[in-house]
Amino acid sequence: MTELSWTLPVVGEDEGGRRRLDPEEVWQGLLRKAENPVPFIAGITGCQVLERHEDGLLREITVAGRAKARERVVFHDRRLMVFHQIDDPYLAEIHNEIGRDEQGATTLTIRVLLSAEGKAKGQRDGSFVESTARYFGGIVQPIVDTLVRSRSESGPGA
Template sequence: MFTLSHAVEVNPAGAEPVLAAEDVWRGLVMKAENALPFVPGMSRCDIIERGENWLLREVEFAGDTHRERISFRAPVQVHFERVGEGGFIENTISSSDHGPLLTFTFGLQFPGIEPGSPAERERGEGMKGAYIGAVAATLSRVREMKRNGEL
């Protein structure tokens, strides 16, 4: 399984409006329920089932369909598990001396590619930019929602 974590300061110098950890949490929950405004390239996001602190959704991203079980670990983490494929994505809010941090961690399995192989590393590294870009896109959208009074 290829894994990667990337953390960013929620409020780097000059970022306006300033986001509290609670703002980020509300944004992450909204993203889980409807990722379309947050994830460029996602063309469908349908909730199939819902329970206490979790939901099951089906998404279409870059032409591929995935089913994800999402667990909410309020107020710090949203955990996405790829159903039937293996792999996960986590969005975690934490604190630092510079304010809140948002960390995206993903672990993906690639069908037909040997785990731990150079091919797996190459495929994962090829996806790295998109996942790191997702951190910035998510915070940008949450900031826009706060600015517009949507949070």
């Protein structure tokens, strides 16, 4: 399985200056993103939670106002969220993982795993992997920025 991955520290600017989020704050933000990714990811224009499960949820996202895709989101140990792609023949899973860097700052890793069909498409058409990497690589910083901003807006202890 082909894997693409990006890791950034979860730090950004708020009205008080630079702000680092702790792992629990990031987890709470990722839960909000699972419920409603619209504020976090440009291009996703709608989301409907179809089912709730003890370990996550099933959702249907709308991309660019027209394409729909279902994802089974599974929560693991308050540090990993796996978005299993049900309708996308080229993507198998998208992972959102909370970690720490060498300086102890909380990090967010976005990992994309292509399906066997996606890997085959990438071998036939190199631009497929490039465009997939460009898209997902381009959404990591906006996700971090939204996590920091939404934490600042919800205030301390929220």
